[in-house]
Amino acid sequence: MYCVQKMKRLIVVAAFAATLLLSGTALAGKSVRFVNVGWTGVTVKTELGVNILRSLGYDAENLLVSVPIAYKAMSMNEADVFLGNWMPSMQSIAQQFFDDGSVVNLVANMTGAKYTLAVPAYVQEAGLKDFSDIAKYADKLDHKIYGIEEGNDGNEIIQAMIDKDMFGLGGFELVPSSEAGMLAQVQDAVREKRWIVFLGWAPHSMNERIDMRYLTGSTAETFGGNDGTATVYTNVRAGFPQEMPNVTRFLKNFTFPVSMMNQIMTEMSKSDNLGTEKAGLQWVKRHPEIYRPWFEGVTTADGKPALPAFEKRLAEVE
CATH class of the missing domain: 3.40.190.10 (Periplasmic binding protein-like II)
Known part of the structure; x- marks a missing residue:
């Protein structure tokens, strides 16, 4: 392979x-x-x-x-x-x-x-605030984390987290897409109040268009020790x-x-x-x-x- x-x-x-x-x-x-x-x-x-x-x-x-x-x-x-x-x-x-x-x-x-994992505001308010919380809500998230294009560094970090079972994510699947495709999936989830974890960053209009929150808990092995700054x-x-x-x-x-x-x-x-x-x-x-x-x-x-x-x-x- x-x-x-x-x-x-x-x-x-x-x-x-x-x-x-x-x-x-x-x-x-x-x-x-x-x-x-x-x-x-x-x-x-x-x-x-x-x-x-x-x-x-x-x-x-x-x-x-x-x-x-x-x-x-x-x-x-x-x-x-x-x-x-x-x-x-x-x-x-x-x-x-x-x-x-x-x-x-x-x-x-x-x-x-900013460059790290994010969730809609209602997901954070319901308890998913930190990387360590993701696995607790695996069923609500359909065991998926949404990324952008294949080969992207953010996707590689997410896939490594899954492969190494970091934060208990071994059973999760990375869903790659284009930037526009991922944001469309997030906006669909928000309209239906479904749970979703996705790769977010600033600057970007997503921060204005989506009521979203960045997760805490990033480490030096993932998106950096300063919560993805x-x-x-x-x-x-x-x-x-x-x-x-x-x-x-x-x-x-x-x-x-x-x-x-x-x-x-x-x-x-x-x-x-x-x-x-x-x-x-x-x-x-x-x-x-x-x-x-x-x-x-x-x-x-x-x-x-x-x-x-x-x-x-x-x-x-x-």
């Missing part, structure tokens, strides 16, 4: 690399290849980064992959930047690449995030800072308050027509106090001041 899974991963990586080569994004020079795992917050940040770098004269691209493929691609010089390294939960996937020097943990781009980092492939010092300077400045992402995602949840790119740009346009520090010491690709170039792009945003 391990060999089959390894072969599948190699095939996916090879196909991803071939796609990059065919699209021309693997060319050296002014190209910046972002990898994005499809989570709403990471997508907003990535789309902002792509728009900013394009306004500065770079050929920037947003490539959708899974978390393991994101790291494999960066380690193979098939991708350059990842804005969604959630730590400590992603350590099991990312640390090996940091250790071998193929991926660089560049800068913390958001502090005070997380820091999100920007990672780049080895050699990128030396090859692209101006872009690297921008990336070090490119940080986000949690409140920014919560507000953007909440605005998106209120409109069926507001995508990640437009939502991010509209919010940024209203908050020059946030975006102007991103351009300190940064120039366009041809050496001109960066801030006027981006503000020219912002002027086009309605």
